Amino acid sequence: MIETVATTPFDDQKPGTSGLRKKVPHFQTAHYVQNFVQSIFDVAKRPEKAVLVLGGDGRFFNREVVDIVIRMAAANGYGRVIVGANGLLSTPAASNLIRQRKASGGIILSASHNPGGPKGDFGIKYNIANGGPAPEGVTEAIYRRTLEIKEYRIAKAAAPDLSTPGEIAFEGMTIEVVDPVADYAALMEQLFDFAKIQALIASGFTLTFDAMHAVTGPYATEILENRLGAAKGTVVNGEPKPDFGGGHPDPNAVHAADLIARLMGDDAPDFGAASDGDGDRNMIVGRGIVVSPSDSLAVLAANAHLAPGYAGGIAGIARSMPTSQAADRVAAKRGLGMYETPTGWKFFGNLLDAGKVTICGEESSGTGSNHVREKDGVWAVLLWLNILAERGESVKAILEAHWAEFGRNYYQRHDYEEIDKRAAEKLMESLRDRLASMAGQRFGTLVVSEADDFCYKDPVDGSISTGQGVRIVFSGGSRIVFRLSGTGTKGATLRVYIEKFEPDPAKHGQNPEEALAELVETANAVGEIEKRTGRTKPNVIT
Secondary structure (H helix, E strand, O other), X not given: OEEEEEOOOOOOOOOEOOEEEEEHHHHOOOOHHHHHHHHXXXXXXXXXXXXXXXXXXXXXXXXHHHHHHHHHHHHOOOOEEEEEEEEEOOHHHHHXXXXXXXXXXXXXXXXXXXXXXXXXXXXXXXXXXXOOEOOHHHHHHHHHHHOOOOEEEEEOOOOOOOOOOEEEEEOOEEEEEEOOOHXXXXXXXXXXOHHHHHHHXXXXXXXXXXXXXXXXXXXHHHXXXXXXXXXXXXXXXXXXXOOHHHOOOOOOOOOOHXXXXXXXXXXXXXXXXXXXXXXXXXXXXXXXXXXXXXXXXXXXXXXXXXXXXXXXXXXXXXXXXXXXXXXHHHHHXXXXXXXXXXXXXXXXXXXXXXXXXXXXXXXXXXXXXXXXXXXXXXXXXXXXXXXHHHHOOOHHHHHHHHHHHHOEEEEEEXXXXXXXXXXXXXXXXXXXXXXXXXXXXXXXXXXXXXXXXOOEEOOOOOOEEOOOOEEEXXXXXXXXXXXXXXXXXXXXXXXXXXXXXXXXXXXXXXXHXXXXXXXXXXXXXXXXHHHHHOOOOOOEEO
16 A cells, blocks of 8 residues: 655755765654655656666665665555665665666665764665766756655555565565675676686685675675685675674775784785775775775776776776876876766766776775776776786786886875864865966975866766866976865865876885875965864875
8 A cells, every 4th residue: 555645845955976965863854764765756767667776785774764765666656676685785786786687777875985873874875777876967856856845655564574585576566685796796707807816816815805894795705705715704894784893984094904904014915905885995905005096096997908808908097086197197108088077976977878988986995997887896806806817916016017107196185074064165165266366376396387176077968067176286297186075974074185296216115195295285275274174184194
């Protein structure tokens, strides 16, 4: 039986870079989830009896919302919901299922790398039929609908048990419960030379993968241990938990410090990696060296042809604007197309669909390819392993050879988290007001060559996105970027990106803090960070 429930709008359901994210108690407000889901269903383009993919990273409140979405999908005329067993699906696995099964779209329940638990974060994101995050036109339409909604439709019956794969008839709709790992693992076997990676591991190559008690634990265990033959226990923190084991599921130097410490030790394994809450981010660490996300993107793009799935070469590379320009140097030297987009994976979708690019990446630990329309942490780990197996060199040797060929982009991101939102907005407003007069200004040895507020025109559909971050570029190619993040749930997060290009191999062994010291000092002065936020240092440096 279907019921129609009267409701009133909420004024704070505007999706950000990666969907709607709020604290769990906020989502638990009566009608809050239902209003947003109904707004998605009202706006989404779909045929009669459409197919919907559904799943999440297993964080606190995941299962309750899975049940709500199933009941509302039945009430709104969907013909089939494909859901991961126990409501689990990594974000890239969900994207793959949308594409494989020709679904009209999918709902992914995650706040990605944000903390979980009863007082942690939760999120709802809608992905369209290509498997990628809904573009701005769709998210804006969803938001407008949330401001005028007056009722939602939902089945009165409770959603059934979702623990066992199989089909279940429910209120005139079919619920298809699937193994969340199987289809994704099969795709990885098509892209990579599993036999060669197996041989590498059998030869004594050692590795460790920190799943951070997040959704990729089962994926990494099945692929690395069961299919590739890595020793049992290679995957650590492999059991997904609603609060991520009390940790913060963000694979960076702060939250994956134990992994880094292990790889820096005397008895370190050859290779280490980690992934985040919903499985779309990654960290790569070699024995004695941490690979920055920007360098990882460049290395993967330069070596992708070594994996069977990319043996014919890649069409081009795309990176988010704040990501270092290391990939640009690969594209220039290899004669590949290079695209600079705003932050947010949704901006890569058109480029991938149009065949303009094959490899994409963001400085926030996200890399991926045209196999899905999301960034993909496990994919990045497997491509690194395929490259290591083919080249027979260490992570450190590959990275140093890359710098010798293309030059080194020293790079850091400084995050100032949970600062006063108004203060953060005034800081950005002040920077924008001063842009026109910055060219030619000198800061120590640095001279500004150009400064702007990044605006992006999509080369495929012509859509324009403005206000995407302030860029200050100096003679010689160094730059500072300021932008406000759209992934937090409290206050504002100011991100400052600092980059210096060094072509001289003799200087590639420099400490990043030393190489970037003058730029860091300049960023603090130009941005008036301490004056406007009261912060003397960032919360996190990656």
